[in-house]
Amino acid sequence: MENKLILLAHGDGGRLTHELVTGLFLKHFGNDILARLTDAAALQLDGGRIAITTDAFVINPPFFPGGDIGKLAVCGTVNDLAVSGAEPRYFTASFLIEEGFPLADLERVVASMARTCREAGVEIIAGDTKVVGRGQLDRIFINTTGLGCLPPDRDLGYHRITPGDLVLVNGNLGDHGMAVLARREGFGFEDQIVSDCAALNGIIGELLRALRGIKIMRDLTRGGMATAAKEIAAAAGVDIWLEEQAIPVGAATRGAAEMLGLDPLYLANEGKFMTVITPEEAEDAVALMRAHPLGRDACIIGEVRAGRGNVYLKTALGGTKFLDMLAGAPLPRIC
Amino acid sequence: MENKLILLAHGDGGRLTHELVTGLFLKHFGNDILARLTDAAALQLDGGRIAITTDAFVINPPFFPGGDIGKLAVCGTVNDLAVSGAEPRYFTASFLIEEGFPLADLERVVASMARTCREAGVEIIAGDTKVVGRGQLDRIFINTTGLGCLPPDRDLGYHRITPGDLVLVNGNLGDHGMAVLARREGFGFEDQIVSDCAALNGIIGELLRALRGIKIMRDLTRGGMATAAKEIAAAAGVDIWLEEQAIPVGAATRGAAEMLGLDPLYLANEGKFMTVITPEEAEDAVALMRAHPLGRDACIIGEVRAGRGNVYLKTALGGTKFLDMLAGAPLPRIC
CATH class of the missing domain: 3.90.650.10 (PurM-like C-terminal domain)
Structure with missing residues (x-):
């Protein structure tokens, strides 16, 4: 691994992503829940049966026909929970923004996220914002983590x-x-x-x-x-x-x-x-x-x-x- | 707001960050839990009392005296949960990586995260990886979301x-x-x-x-x-x-x-x-x-x-x- 570099293909969801996940992340982080490699992780916490998933969104351009990075950041995480059988409920949102990004564009993104949350019936209950200097990030990236309830009789697998x-x-x-x-x-x-x-x-x-x-x-x-x-x-x-x-x-x-x-x-x-x-x-x-x-x-x-x-x-x-x-x-x- | 741009100071945790959080995020996402603006959000889910927090890490350089971005990404989120009175348990980790980042450096970061998780008694149970082209992100950013249990008698505030x-x-x-x-x-x-x-x-x-x-x-x-x-x-x-x-x-x-x-x-x-x-x-x-x-x-x-x-x-x-x-x-x- 000494001289190998990260390639775009490591992030495309295909073979190299799979190798990175199993050969690196699972090797170091290995535990029973992560090893299932499901769209959302199912866990017991304080008596409740919960599903959790996280996703980073780096789409280029941030505004596109049919949506924007904000709508996508909610839908993508809602969908990961939904296909796992969970009912999406609570979301966190973390914003990475390039210095000089227009505040009006940020408000468009945030308003779009809020609208999509209302439509999907989820709430954003925690967040974070980081700003990096010009040229150190391409405009805006968003990370969302979603929590949902797993009904006791749901058994997909x-x-x-x-x-x-x-x-x-x-x-x-x-x-x-x-x-x-x-x-x-x-x-x-x-x-x-x-x-x-x-x-x-x-x-x-x-x-x-x-x-x-x-x-x-x-x-x-x-x-x-x-x-x-x-x-x-x-x-x-x-x-x-x-x-x-x-x-x-x-x-x-x-x-x-x-x-x-x-x-x-x-x-x-x-x-x-x-x-x-x-x-x-x-x-x-x-x-x-x-x-x-x-x-x-x-x-x-x-x-x-x-x-x-x-x-x-x-x-x-x-x-x-x-x-x-x-x-x-x-x-x-x-x- | 029309012509205003995001400044570095919007991310420094000071006055402008506060304005962004209250004037933009709370305005659009407003709900009772988010409005408390605590280090970790407390919520009830399926009977359990849970604390949740999310944080993006963009530290430059990613390796520094006393730590690295991986150790930091675990400690920062562990600490947000701990100061809220919660016992940190389950984490998600989301990696944003620039094309060309050395795989060996990624493994150093991941190994450091894993070691810090073991020391802190938490597990990474879900994750995501995105790779963006050269020059579109400065090396590596990590987002962690942490879930913890809130003991019923904890009442900090x-x-x-x-x-x-x-x-x-x-x-x-x-x-x-x-x-x-x-x-x-x-x-x-x-x-x-x-x-x-x-x-x-x-x-x-x-x-x-x-x-x-x-x-x-x-x-x-x-x-x-x-x-x-x-x-x-x-x-x-x-x-x-x-x-x-x-x-x-x-x-x-x-x-x-x-x-x-x-x-x-x-x-x-x-x-x-x-x-x-x-x-x-x-x-x-x-x-x-x-x-x-x-x-x-x-x-x-x-x-x-x-x-x-x-x-x-x-x-x-x-x-x-x-x-x-x-x-x-x-x-x-x-x-």
Whole structure:
């Protein structure tokens, strides 16, 4: 390790991130809770069953079509709690700001956070602010930590996944990553593609209250849907077979991704989640999602089969493609 | 606010920080818990009484005499919980890293965090890593959020302070700020001054278990002892009278501060706390502290009198000086 340097890919949510987490953080910090590597850590504290998660947001630019770093910093942490089965409640917010950042922009960000908190039903109850000199940080970074309650009967986890389970998503993939990239690079189509940034605790709460057959949920952020599918397959020791033609991607994002040689399955989302569910309840779950504003394009995109942790994509042309985790960082700073 | 820009002083823990917190964050995020503006927020969650605090660490340089950004990121958050009366337990850690940062340096930081966690009896149970491009962040920033248990009988607070109470510190002031400044600017005396960076939950726990007369505790970080005294006086609606000759400052820090025209009372500490306590128990508290390795130079430095929120310093020459919050940022990025 002596001469190795941190690469952008160490932060892209793919293979090198995974190596950093297991080879460095787990090696030194190792404990039973952290070792589970879940979206939110579940713990007992003073009698209560709590979920906690933390996330840093460094998105560039801080204002983008469909949102801003403040909205994102709330939604991202709400969603990590929600997919773990927790009901998000209390948040901390920590601001890192570059000297010379306009106060009016800071107020826009803070007002956006406050609005998103109200919509998601969470409260910011502690915070911190640090200012660093010009050139020592790019405008503004935000860290949020979220606390939620874990209902006693919630039992999501890889151990519950079995062959035959179906795989669902709540809508079009790749819009967030493409919207941010388009705005940043000025490709000219930035008005057509809007980030899907949204707090998912409402729609997820409805699903979890109505259905018992949900095995696991994952939000599809860094690394996109494909990386999440690979992580689920590997952790559960099963294969996941996805149908390319069933996977929803919006026309504008599909077109832009083709033009740029990017795969929407690896682009980040900030308002999409994957659900693995028993086949008996899959149609009910799709119907419930479609009745919610954040699930109108929900659909079944694949199934779980016995296997050894691989993800396969049945292509539109009848072929089969092997999907691995994202490797390399084509799109840094998308969250 | 339209044309105003963020200044370094917005992050120095003094007057402008206070304005940002009350004028912007409280305005938008306002709720009962946040409005208390305590070192750690106390809340009820699923039956448990919990304290939570969050802190970003941007110290420059990341390695300094007496510590590093990793040790600091654990101690700072441990101390915020400890002075609020909580027993620190579970931590999250979020890393912001510049592309090209040496992996070996990251491992030094992570190993230091892990060692400090073990010493303080806390566990890191969730985390996040973001990498940004070269020049978009200065090496490494860390955010920690800490959760602690609040024993049911703990009742620290400004409301308990009354005239006659005494003011204590656990040792020499200003070493952290001066050690970091000396290392950063290369004044040549950096080997003589070592940061006091330490986890205070051990010594504070002993005091709280042994004595009932402790009214409030504060760790003396950004803004130093003087700013903390001013905040306590203002919040409690009393005056605090400090004896300059009683205030402990090490010879090397005193000499360096005089040379540079800095006041040790406004320099940051990372292993010092102020205690306001009934006069009956003050001597016991000093004795308890002096028996602990982190309290060998503990002493009484002043007293509470009826008043209107002012802090006065009785100088060695018999004069009286008025102490206000820190204003301006002579020393950015000391934590």
